[in-house]
Amino acid sequence: MINKYDAIVIGAGHNGLVCSALLAKAGKNVLVLEANDQVGGAAITREFADGYSVSACAHLLYKIQSQVEKDLNLNINLASDNLSTIVLSEVGEHVTYCGNKVTGVNESDQKNFAEFFKRMTRFSDLLNTYLNKPPPRLGTKNKKDLFTLAMLGFDLRRMGKVEMREFLRLIGMNIYDELDERFESPLLKGGLSLDSVLGTHLGPRSPNTILTYLFRMAGKHGTLSTPKGGMGSVTKAMSDSAKAAGVEIITNAKVKKVIIEKGTATGVELNDGTIYNSEIVVSNADPKKTMLELVGARNVETRFTHRIDNIRMKGNAAKLHIALNKLPTIKGFSESDYSQRILIAPDENYVERAFNSAKYGESSPLPVLEITFPSIKDSSLAPSGCHVMSAVVQYAPYQQKSDWNEEARTNFKNDIFSVLKQHMPDIENCCLSSEILTPLDLEKEFHITGGHWHHGELTLDQFMFVRPVAGSAQYQMPIDGLYLCGAGSHPGGGISGASGRNAAQVILKREKR
Amino acid sequence: MTPVSINTGRLRSPFYPRLAELDSLNTWHNWAGYSSAEALYCEDMEYFAIRNSTGVFDITPMTKYRITGPDALDYLNRLVTRDMRKIKPGRVAYAIWCDDQGQVIDDGTIFHLREGEYRLCSQERHLAWLTTAAIGFDVTVKEETAEIAALAVQGPTSYSVLKNMGIDGLDSLKPFGLIHHQIFGTELMVSRTGFTGDLGYELWIDPDKAIDLWDALFAAGKLHGIQAIGTHALDLARKEAGYLAPFEDFLPAETTVRTGRTRSPLEIGMEWLVDFNKDNFNGRRALLKEKAEGSTWRLVKLDIEGNKTADHSYIYADDKKNSDEIGFITSAAWSPVCKQNIALGTVRTPHGKPGDNVWVEVYYQREMHWNRVMAKATVVDKPFWFPARRGMTPPAPF
Numbered sequence: 001m002i003n004k005y006d007a008i009v010i011g012a013g014h015n016g017l018v019c020s021a022l023l024a025k026a027g028k029n030v031l032v033l034e035a036n037d038q039v040g041g042a043a044i045t046r047e048f049a050d051g052y053s054v055s056a057c058a059h060l061l062y063k064i065q066s067q068v069e070k071d072l073n074l075n076i077n078l079a080s081d082n083l084s085t086i087v088l089s090e091v092g093e094h095v096t097y098c099g100n101k102v103t104g105v106n107e108s109d110q111k112n113f114a115e116f117f118k119r120m121t122r123f124s125d126l127l128n129t130y131l132n133k134p135p136p137r138l139g140t141k142n143k144k145d146l147f148t149l150a151m152l153g154f155d156l157r158r159m160g161k162v163e164m165r166e167f168l169r170l171i172g173m174n175i176y177d178e179l180d181e182r183f184e185s186p187l188l189k190g191g192l193s194l195d196s197v198l199g200t201h202l203g204p205r206s207p208n209t210i211l212t213y214l215f216r217m218a219g220k221h222g223t224l225s226t227p228k229g230g231m232g233s234v235t236k237a238m239s240d241s242a243k244a245a246g247v248e249i250i251t252n253a254k255v256k257k258v259i260i261e262k263g264t265a266t267g268v269e270l271n272d273g274t275i276y277n278s279e280i281v282v283s284n285a286d287p288k289k290t291m292l293e294l295v296g297a298r299n300v301e302t303r304f305t306h307r308i309d310n311i312r313m314k315g316n317a318a319k320l321h322i323a324l325n326k327l328p329t330i331k332g333f334s335e336s337d338y339s340q341r342i343l344i345a346p347d348e349n350y351v352e353r354a355f356n357s358a359k360y361g362e363s364s365p366l367p368v369l370e371i372t373f374p375s376i377k378d379s380s381l382a383p384s385g386c387h388v389m390s391a392v393v394q395y396a397p398y399q400q401k402s403d404w405n406e407e408a409r410t411n412f413k414n415d416i417f418s419v420l421k422q423h424m425p426d427i428e429n430c431c432l433s434s435e436i437l438t439p440l441d442l443e444k445e446f447h448i449t450g451g452h453w454h455h456g457e458l459t460l461d462q463f464m465f466v467r468p469v470a471g472s473a474q475y476q477m478p479i480d481g482l483y484l485c486g487a488g489s490h491p492g493g494g495i496s497g498a499s500g501r502n503a504a505q506v507i508l509k510r511e512k513r
Numbered sequence: 514m515t516p517v518s519i520n521t522g523r524l525r526s527p528f529y530p531r532l533a534e535l536d537s538l539n540t541w542h543n544w545a546g547y548s549s550a551e552a553l554y555c556e557d558m559e560y561f562a563i564r565n566s567t568g569v570f571d572i573t574p575m576t577k578y579r580i581t582g583p584d585a586l587d588y589l590n591r592l593v594t595r596d597m598r599k600i601k602p603g604r605v606a607y608a609i610w611c612d613d614q615g616q617v618i619d620d621g622t623i624f625h626l627r628e629g630e631y632r633l634c635s636q637e638r639h640l641a642w643l644t645t646a647a648i649g650f651d652v653t654v655k656e657e658t659a660e661i662a663a664l665a666v667q668g669p670t671s672y673s674v675l676k677n678m679g680i681d682g683l684d685s686l687k688p689f690g691l692i693h694h695q696i697f698g699t700e701l702m703v704s705r706t707g708f709t710g711d712l713g714y715e716l717w718i719d720p721d722k723a724i725d726l727w728d729a730l731f732a733a734g735k736l737h738g739i740q741a742i743g744t745h746a747l748d749l750a751r752k753e754a755g756y757l758a759p760f761e762d763f764l765p766a767e768t769t770v771r772t773g774r775t776r777s778p779l780e781i782g783m784e785w786l787v788d789f790n791k792d793n794f795n796g797r798r799a800l801l802k803e804k805a806e807g808s809t810w811r812l813v814k815l816d817i818e819g820n821k822t823a824d825h826s827y828i829y830a831d832d833k834k835n836s837d838e839i840g841f842i843t844s845a846a847w848s849p850v851c852k853q854n855i856a857l858g859t860v861r862t863p864h865g866k867p868g869d870n871v872w873v874e875v876y877y878q879r880e881m882h883w884n885r886v887m888a889k890a891t892v893v894d895k896p897f898w899f900p901a902r903r904g905m906t907p908p909a910p911f
Contacts, residue, residue: 297649
């Protein structure tokens, strides 16, 4: 058995697959080790009831980077594209937005929304440029880093004095204030609030929720689509591309530790004792898991360990999956509305109140939801005539007071259903079976510390130069030959492939020296 | 919550009642929150007790941390630069520890009390650093400074004094060894360690038995010239032994603000304590780099001509073409026992190799007027004071 490789990637999440494919395309002999029995990490399609499947975690595609698609020759088959977002109103007067258009609000809100969208996309475009390259180091004499920093300054200034000032004003701000200044419609404000805080431990009044909004807009301006066959088909396409490039992928291969000899990574050891050797070890696992579990504190420095240990990454988003015998009734909904993205976020204060509970280790009694019925456009996900509902539910704190015991889970589920019932009175009759995945479940199933989708809160203190931690933002860890390629490194979460691609660039460049 | 009353004043060691009885100078200073005597009756006589008979110094204020747990050894091995696997139970290691940049945080002694059970002692408090360093280890770090009373018993007659007290096992106790002894219904730990560079021991006991210990010790030492001493006498002795004092000969990295003011172990003559063969220790990467690229500073022991103490003096190169200032003195004293004008200093590399000559600019005051001499000095590599008795096992009785 050959067990010596040019590079080993731990974890076949989407970033691991992207990174491995790019390394293989550059001529490296690459091995990917996946702990679970299928590739994709959290980006998989998962059967939760007999004949009913959904994307296990993220269910909408909005960030995949065109460079990644191009580099990997990905051909993603979409079930639906350019989805609108509908914010539900109990009385059936919903607000719908897509691109720079919004309906269901007054004229001034419409005008303001177009303006808001224009500005946000402009800023997110600026951001996006820097998401697709390794972040520059601060306090260095490296020419490339200095150049990138100078370009960042130049790009900011190039927007013009007014826009630059506006960018700097907004970037650390909360979305609540900005929305309140601009809009009147509570539903519109509620929907945009939810957009800003999805997948985070933040409420709309938390600082830097404009940054998280911009991060969401980066790349495709928030254009939403669903892949045919669920998210698993995207990672399947990635793994096909990686295999075509010569990557070897082994599933059910749980890495126990990274083997380190005198500060240099030399390979990995699996739980079953198998050893694979390589001078390059790339971890798709989150920074905490990588450094504290797979590497171990004893192999790295104290302050570095401290910084890694302090990364805020306690998940707050749960996933609800429901098998339906028919679509539930929603007041004022046309048939085509069901295939859109549906939000329950009646107003911005409702979203903030939902977050309040999470601060004190309780799930929201009145949660906010992002709902899709992916089976409408993709019949492979449910038996004929039946449907699945896939919903992101907030807030469900990782550190729940009762550690998510059965009672807490049942109570939370009941809370969600009573919120759903307000908008879908017959939901209980439609429901054949359901499951809820709390952050604790996500941690167990996908080996993400804290069950945080982004592998670390997306906030300014954990962003760009300081992601995952200060001094190691360029994918290289303070162990020779060890790199990160997951969402815990720059730029962050969302199915974009940017972290994996940036990491591959850094690794290949180091190799050249 | 019920309010808790905390003593925010200066703490008193359990030996304080005895020290206070002997004290006639009333010069106390703050050591890690405790009152510590600078001198009790005459610092010169106290110093000579260390070198000629036995000096007893209260080291209760020295910070003590108990380190236990399955990962205790691995934890310590990552913490300090030397290889702790070599320190068996019953042995003591002098060790230094560094920050991530390889800059010295402090030095201290680590006692391997029993299998897997350690005590770390240092002059400064380090609980924050030690706790941070415990992330990722199954280890307990407990501050136990106030739970142990300790005395340093140092000098040529110290062996006889302790033997008089009835302590067994001293004959085979080697330097940096420790033994446990039952006395006063409790356990007394005796280690052959100290800060004087002489034959000497340190005694560690339950604070409730501190006075009993003191009384027994002084009774046993009555005919061996036993004397209580203060920090000034000890400070002179440590300079003669070439030992470093934090905040004087190096700055603890964790409390130093300005860049370039800290020192690496390689820069303070502690390369012998750095084991690069270990897989990892805090600062290893930085120190490997420094070793490859060269250090900026070097600690020197200087034998200076004349008898004017070279406190705070600048050091100059002994080179006709280059008479630039190359460093400065950090500790200096006239050594009564060596009859030498001695000093510790820090100079820029490549200056200061053993055997090199340098010049020291000494200012001294005579009846208000200042005088200046340029004194020639030689860099020496051995401690100024290193008596044979310090290493002898068993030590000779006096």
